[in-house]
Amino acid sequence: MTALDKKPVLEVTNLTVAIAGGGDRANAIEGVTLSVMPGEIVCVVGESGSGKSVTSQAVMALLPKGQLSIVSGSIKLEGDELTTKSQAQMRAVRGMRAAMVFQEPMTALNPVERCGDQIEEVLEIHTDLDAKGRRARVLDVMRSVHLPDPEQMIDAYPHQLSGGQRQRVMIAMALVLDPALLIADEPTTALDVTTQAQILKLVREMQVRRNTGVLFITHDFGVVSEIADRVVVMQKGRIVEQGTKAEILGAPREAYTRMLIGAVPSLVPPDRAPVAGAVTLETVKLNKTYGARTLFKPAGRVVKAASDVSFQIRRGETLGIVGESGSGKSTVARCIARLVDPTSGRIDLDGVDIARMSERKLRPFRKNVQIVFQDPYRSLNPRRNVGQSIIEGPMNFGLSLDEAMTRARDLMGLVGLSPDALDRFPHQFSGGQRQRIAIARALAMEPVLLIGDEPVSALDVSVQAQVLQLLDAVRKKFDLAVLFITHDLRVAAQICDRIAVMQRGVVVETGRTVDVFANPQHEYTRALFSAAPGQGFGNRIGAGEVQKVPAL
Amino acid sequence: MSAEPNVTVAAAPPVAALPTRRQQSSMARAFRNPGVILGGVVILIMIALGAAAPFLGTINPIEPHTSGRNRPPGGEVTVRDDDGKPMKIVYRLGSDNLGRDVYSRVLYGARISIFVGITVAVVSVFAGLIIGLFSGYIRWLDPIVMRLMDGLMAIPAILLAIALVSLFRAGIGAVILAITIPEIPRVVRLVRSVVLSVREEPYVEAAITTGTPMLKLLWRHILPNTVAPMIVQGTFICASAILVEAILSFLGIGIPPETPTWGNVMAAGKDVFYLFPHNIFYPAIMLAVTVLAVNMLGDGLRDTLDPKLAKRV
Numbered sequence: 001m002t003a004l005d006k007k008p009v010l011e012v013t014n015l016t017v018a019i020a021g022g023g024d025r026a027n028a029i030e031g032v033t034l035s036v037m038p039g040e041i042v043c044v045v046g047e048s049g050s051g052k053s054v055t056s057q058a059v060m061a062l063l064p065k066g067q068l069s070i071v072s073g074s075i076k077l078e079g080d081e082l083t084t085k086s087q088a089q090m091r092a093v094r095g096m097r098a099a100m101v102f103q104e105p106m107t108a109l110n111p112v113e114r115c116g117d118q119i120e121e122v123l124e125i126h127t128d129l130d131a132k133g134r135r136a137r138v139l140d141v142m143r144s145v146h147l148p149d150p151e152q153m154i155d156a157y158p159h160q161l162s163g164g165q166r167q168r169v170m171i172a173m174a175l176v177l178d179p180a181l182l183i184a185d186e187p188t189t190a191l192d193v194t195t196q197a198q199i200l201k202l203v204r205e206m207q208v209r210r211n212t213g214v215l216f217i218t219h220d221f222g223v224v225s226e227i228a229d230r231v232v233v234m235q236k237g238r239i240v241e242q243g244t245k246a247e248i249l250g251a252p253r254e255a256y257t258r259m260l261i262g263a264v265p266s267l268v269p270p271d272r273a274p275v276a277g278a279v280t281l282e283t284v285k286l287n288k289t290y291g292a293r294t295l296f297k298p299a300g301r302v303v304k305a306a307s308d309v310s311f312q313i314r315r316g317e318t319l320g321i322v323g324e325s326g327s328g329k330s331t332v333a334r335c336i337a338r339l340v341d342p343t344s345g346r347i348d349l350d351g352v353d354i355a356r357m358s359e360r361k362l363r364p365f366r367k368n369v370q371i372v373f374q375d376p377y378r379s380l381n382p383r384r385n386v387g388q389s390i391i392e393g394p395m396n397f398g399l400s401l402d403e404a405m406t407r408a409r410d411l412m413g414l415v416g417l418s419p420d421a422l423d424r425f426p427h428q429f430s431g432g433q434r435q436r437i438a439i440a441r442a443l444a445m446e447p448v449l450l451i452g453d454e455p456v457s458a459l460d461v462s463v464q465a466q467v468l469q470l471l472d473a474v475r476k477k478f479d480l481a482v483l484f485i486t487h488d489l490r491v492a493a494q495i496c497d498r499i500a501v502m503q504r505g506v507v508v509e510t511g512r513t514v515d516v517f518a519n520p521q522h523e524y525t526r527a528l529f530s531a532a533p534g535q536g537f538g539n540r541i542g543a544g545e546v547q548k549v550p551a552l
Numbered sequence: 553m554s555a556e557p558n559v560t561v562a563a564a565p566p567v568a569a570l571p572t573r574r575q576q577s578s579m580a581r582a583f584r585n586p587g588v589i590l591g592g593v594v595i596l597i598m599i600a601l602g603a604a605a606p607f608l609g610t611i612n613p614i615e616p617h618t619s620g621r622n623r624p625p626g627g628e629v630t631v632r633d634d635d636g637k638p639m640k641i642v643y644r645l646g647s648d649n650l651g652r653d654v655y656s657r658v659l660y661g662a663r664i665s666i667f668v669g670i671t672v673a674v675v676s677v678f679a680g681l682i683i684g685l686f687s688g689y690i691r692w693l694d695p696i697v698m699r700l701m702d703g704l705m706a707i708p709a710i711l712l713a714i715a716l717v718s719l720f721r722a723g724i725g726a727v728i729l730a731i732t733i734p735e736i737p738r739v740v741r742l743v744r745s746v747v748l749s750v751r752e753e754p755y756v757e758a759a760i761t762t763g764t765p766m767l768k769l770l771w772r773h774i775l776p777n778t779v780a781p782m783i784v785q786g787t788f789i790c791a792s793a794i795l796v797e798a799i800l801s802f803l804g805i806g807i808p809p810e811t812p813t814w815g816n817v818m819a820a821g822k823d824v825f826y827l828f829p830h831n832i833f834y835p836a837i838m839l840a841v842t843v844l845a846v847n848m849l850g851d852g853l854r855d856t857l858d859p860k861l862a863k864r865v
Contacts, residue, residue: 337761366763373754381755383776389755392772393762438758445762 007079008035009180009213010059010098015073017051017058020066028054028068029237036181036213041203043216043224043245046234047260047460052217055234056183059215060100061090078180096126099174103186105166109158115169116142116154122176141176142169144209145202164195168202175206182207185217192324193487197531200227219461221264222490222534225249233257249537263465265490267532269513272497277315280481281336281449284310286345286355288331288505305331307505309345313449318475318482320496320513322489324528328505329485333451336483337371338362350448367397370442372471374454376434380426386412386437387422393445404444411440414477415470432463436470443474450475451483456491468495489532493517501525578780578857587852594845595666598838602662610656611641613812617651622828646830648820657812658835664813665794665842668728672793673786676732680739681782685770687740688747698744701737709734710799717805727806731793742785743778750777780857787850791843798839814839 015032019025029051036042044052057063059075061082075082077098085093094100102108110118116138123134135154142150145168158166167187174182184203188196204227207214218224224231224245231248233240233256241254252258286309291302306328313319321329335342338354347355354365373379380389390411391404399407409419415436426434435455442450452471456464472495475482486492492499493513500510501522509522520526582588601608620629625646633639645655687697704712713730720726750756756773764772800806801815802822809816814835821831 337757339757339760363763366761369761371758371761373758375754379754379758381759381773384772392759392764396763396765396768441758441762 006038008037008076009078010034010036010215011074011076011079012055012059013074013076015055015058015075016071017054017063017068018071019068025237027071027237029058029234032073032234032237032239034232034239034242036215038180038213039207039211040229041207041214041216041227042230042232043218043228044232044234045218045221045224045260047219047462049236050234051237052234053185054237056100056185056215056217059181059183060094060098061085061087062100092126095122095179096177097179098181098183099177099179100183100185101167101170101174101187103189105163105170105190106158108170109166111158114155114157115161116156119169119173119176122173126177137176138172141172145169145172145175145206147172162195163191164198167191167195167199171199171202171206175210175212178210179212181213181215183215183217186219187216188223189218189220193489193533194324194527194531196223196533200533203227220533221249221261221461222532222537225534225537233260259462263462264537265465265468265488265494267490267493267517267535269493269496269517271514272512274512275314275317275497277317277479277481279312280315280350281313281483282311282346282348283332283336284346284348286310286332286335286347287343288328288335288340289343304505306335306342309502309505309507311500311507311510313481313483315448315481316475316479317497318472318484318495320484320486320492320499321502321507322486322492322499322528323502324487326504327502329502330453331505332502333371333453333483333485336449337369337451338366339371367393367445368447369449369451370445370447371451371453372435372438372442372455374457376431376438376458377426379438380434380441382426385423385425386429389426389437390422390441390444393441397445407444408440411443412437414443414474415440416466430463432459432467435459435463435467439467439470439474443478446478447480449481449483451485453485454487455484457486457488464491471495489529501528582853582856585852585856587848588856589852591845591847591849591852594841595849598662598842598845599666601659602666605656605659605663608659609644610659611653613652613656613660614810615652617641617647620647620651621649622824623647623651624828625830645834646828648817648828648831649824650820652820654817654821654831654834657817658814658838660812661814661817661835662838662842664724664807664811665797665839668724668731668797669790669794669842669846671728672731672735673790675728676735676739676789677782677786679732680736681743681775681778683736684740684743685747685774685778688744689751689766689770689774694744697740701740704734705737707734709796713796713800714803714805717800722806722808724807724811727797727800730800731796735789735793739782739785739789742781746778746781747774750774783857784850784854787846787853791846791850794839794843794846 012032012034016030017028019028032055034042044055046052054068058070059082063069070083077093082090082093109115119138119141120134123129123137129137138154139150142154147153147165147168161169188199191199200223203214206212216227228245230242230244232242233248235256240256241248241252248257249261252261286306288306289302289304309332311319321332323329331340334340336347342355345355346353349365349368352365354362357365387405387408390408391401394404394407395401408422412419412422417433417436429437455471456467459467468491471482474480484496496513498511499513499516500507501524502508503524509516509520509525516525517529520529617629617631619631620641620643623629623643623646625644627643627646628640629651630638630640641653643653643655645658647653683697687694712734716730716733717726751774756769759769759773797806797813798815798818801813802819804819806815807813809819817835818832821828825832
C-alpha cells in the first residue's frame with residue numbers, strides 16, 4: 001500500500017497555529033509535521049484538546065477567523081502550498097482536491113434540501129457538466145457508497161435517512177469529484193457500532209478503489225487498529241510519536257502512547273465470581289410506550305421503548321445493559337429512577353413495588369435509587385457550587401446543614417477530590433472531575449441502587465479508566481447494586497458482572513459477562529460483538545486495568 | 553479492577569487546576585453595551601422630567617383657560633388667578649383647545665406613561681412567570697393552561713382593552729389591567745419554553761432523584777434560567793404598554809381626557825391638527841423617543857444577557 005517512490009498527497013511541515021488572546025496555552029498546535037501518501041490511511045489519534053481537529057481544519061483553511069491563525073509552517077497538497085492561498089483559491093481546492101467528512105451527519109447536511117441536490121451542488125460549482133450529466137454522476141457516486149436504491153434516495157430529505165445513510169451521503173459528497181485527499185474528522189463517533197463498522201469498511205474500500213489519501217481523525221484506538229496504515233499520536237497540540245500501525249499499537253515508544261493504549265479496556269472480560277447477595281432490584285415485564293392518546297392529542301405512532309423487560313440485580317453486583325441508540329436502555333434506567341412513568345410492569349426495590357407509586361408515596365424511596373448521567377457538563381447546576389449540589393439531597397431528607405457538609409467533605413475525599421473544592425463552581429472542574437462530583441452527589445443519598453447512564457461515554461479514555469475504577473470501588477465499599485448503561489462493549493466487558501443486551505426495547509440476551517462474550521447466543525448479540533472495532537486489539541486479560549494509568 | 557474497598561483513588565488529582573478565564577458577570581457586560589447606556593440614560597431623563605415637572609416652570613396641567621385657547625408656541629395670555637390678581641401665562645409649546653398648557657401637560661404626561669409602562673411590564677412578567685413555571689413543569693396542567701392562553705391571544709389586544717375599560721370605570725387601574733392581560737400569554741409562552749428545555753437537563757433530573765420538592769426545584773434549578781429572558785421581555789412589554797396606553801387615550805377610551813397623558817394631549821389636538829400641529833407634535837416626539845429608548849435598552853440587554861435569544865429573534 002505504501003509506495004515510497006510516490007509523492008505524498010499531503011505534507012504538513014512544522015505547522016503552528018496560534019490561539020488569539022491565548023487560552024490555557026498559546027498555540028493550538030505546535031510544530032506539527034505529518035504526511036499522507038496516496039492510498040494511505042493516516043489516523044491522527046489523541047484525547048480532547050490534543051489539537052487533532054485543529055490540524056484538519058488548518059489543512060482545509062477552515063480555522064475560525066479571529067480565533068485561530070497559522071503562524072508558521074507549511075501545508076502542501078500534492079506539492080502545492082496551501083497556507084499562502086486566498087479564500088477564493090482555497091474554494092477551488094476544497095471539494096476538487098481535498099474533501100472533508102464531519103462527525104455529526106445530522107447537522108452537516110442541509111435539512112431542507114434533497115440529498116441528491118446537495119451532492120449535485122458540488123458538481124454544479126466545480127464542473128461544467130449539464131443537469132443530466134450531473135444527475136448521472138450523483139447516482140453513480142451514491143451507488144458506489146452502497147446507498148440502497150439510489151434512484152429513490154436521490155430525492156430524499158436528510159431526515160428520511162438513517163444516521164449511517166446520512167454519513168454515506170456525506171462521503172458521497174466528499175468523493176464525487178475524486179479528491180486526492182479525504183479528511184474524516186471523527187466520522188463514526190456519532191454512529192452505532194454496527195453502522196460504524198459499515199462506514200469504516202466503506203472508507204477502506206473507497207481509499208483502495210480510488211487511491212485516495214485519507215487523514216482520519218479519531219479518539220478510538222479500536223477504530224485505529226481497524227483501518228489505519230500509519231498512526232500519529234497527538235497530545236496538547238504536539239505530536240507525541242508517529243509510525244506504522246504495527247509500531248504504534250504493538251510497541252509504542254512514548255510513555256503517553258503506552259498510557260493511552262493501556263487505558264483502552266479489553267474486549268475480553270475478566271472472570272468475575274458470581275455475586276450471591278440479596279436481590280436489590282427486580283423488574284418484572286416492565287413496559288414503556290410512547291405516543292399513546294392523551295386528552296388533547298390523538299394517538300400518534302406508538303413506540304414501544306421498552307417491552308417486557310425483566311431482570312434482577314443483587315447487592316454488590318453490576319448489571320450492564322448494552323445496546324445501540326434507540327434500543328431502550330436509557331428508557332429502562334429512567335423508568336427505574338422514576339424519571340419517566342412506566343406504562344406497565346413491576347419495579348421491585350428491596351421487595352417494594354415502586355412502578356406505580358404516586359409522587360408523594362415515592363418520595364421516601366427516592367433516595368434509594370441514584371443516577372449518574374452521561375454529560376458531565378450538564379449534570380451539575382452551573383449556578384450552584386459543588387457543596388450546594390451535594391448537600392441538596394441529604395438536606396431534603398432531614399439532615400442538618402452541618403451533618404450534610406460533613407458528609408459532603410468525606411465524600412469529596414472518597415471520590416478523589418479535595419474537600420476544599422466544595423465552594424467552587426462546576427465550570428472550574430474538568431469533565432472527569434465533574435463526573436466524580438456527580439458520583440459523590442449520588443453517594444450522599446446512601447442509595448442501594450446506583451444507575452450509571454453512560455457515565456464514561458463523554459470522557460477521554462484515560463479519565464474514563466479512572467472513573468470506572470472509582471465506580472467499581474464504591475460498589476465494593478458500599479455493597480451497591482449497580483445498573484450500568486453503556487453502548488461501549490469494551491467498558492461493559494470490564495465492569496459488569498452480568499450483561500443484558502437490548503434491541504428495539506427488548507432484552508434479547510442476559511447472562512454472565514464472561515459467558516455472553518465468549519458464547520453469544522442471540523443473532524443480534526453476535527452481530528453487535530462482531531461489529532466492535534479492533535477485535536484483535538488489546539485483548540489480553542486485564543488490559544485497561546486502571547492501576548497502570550498514572551493520575552492526570 | 554482491583555482497587556481495595558478502602559477507596560482513595562489514583563492519588564487525588566489536583567482540584568480545580570483548570571485555568572478559567574475570569575468570568576465577567578453578564579450584568580457588568582450589559583452596562584457597557586452602548587444600547588443599554590443610551591437607552592437607559594434617555595429613560596432616566598424622561599423619569600426625571602416627569603418627577604421634576606412641578607419645578608420646571610409648569611402650571612396646573614388640568615386647569616383650562618378659556619381666553620387662551622389654541623395658542624401657538626410662545627403665545628401669551630393674561631388670566632386672573634384664584635385671588636383675582638392678573639397672572640401672565642406663557643405657552644412655551646402652545647396651548648390646546650381648552651387653553652391648557654401643552655408644555656405642562658407633556659411633562660406631567662411622562663409620569664403616567666412611564667408609570668403605566670413599568671407597572672404593566674412588572675405585573676405581566678410576574679404573573680406570566682408564575683403561570684409559565686407551573687404550566688411548563690406540571691404535565692397535566694400544561695394543555696389546560698396553554699389552551700386558555702391561546703384563547704386570550706386570539707382576542708386582539710386593543711379590543712380586549714376596550715372591553716375591559718368599558719367594564720370598569722375608566723381610570724389608570726383599568727387601563728393597566730387592560731394592557732397587562734393580553735401581554736401575559738406571551739410571557740407564559742416564553743417562560744414555558746424555557747422550562748420545557750431546562751427540565752430535561754440532567755441536573756434537574758438529578759435534583760428530582762435526590763427528592764427535591766417541586767417548589768424548591770422550580771425556585772433553585774429552573775427559575776434562575778428564566779431571569780435573563782424575562783428582563784429582556786419586560787423591556788419590550790414596557791415599550792409596547794406605553795404605546796398602547798397612548799393609543800387607548802387617543803381613542804378616548806383610556807384614562808379620563810383631562811388627565812395629562814401623551815395620548816390625551818394628542819387626542820385633544822387631533823381636531824385642529826392642520827392649524828395647530830404642535831398639540832400632536834410634541835407629545836408624539838416624547839412618546840417616540842421614550843419607546844425607542846426602551847427598545848434600545850431591551851435590545852442591548854438581550855444581546856448581552858441572552859445571546860441565544862438574540863439569534864432567535
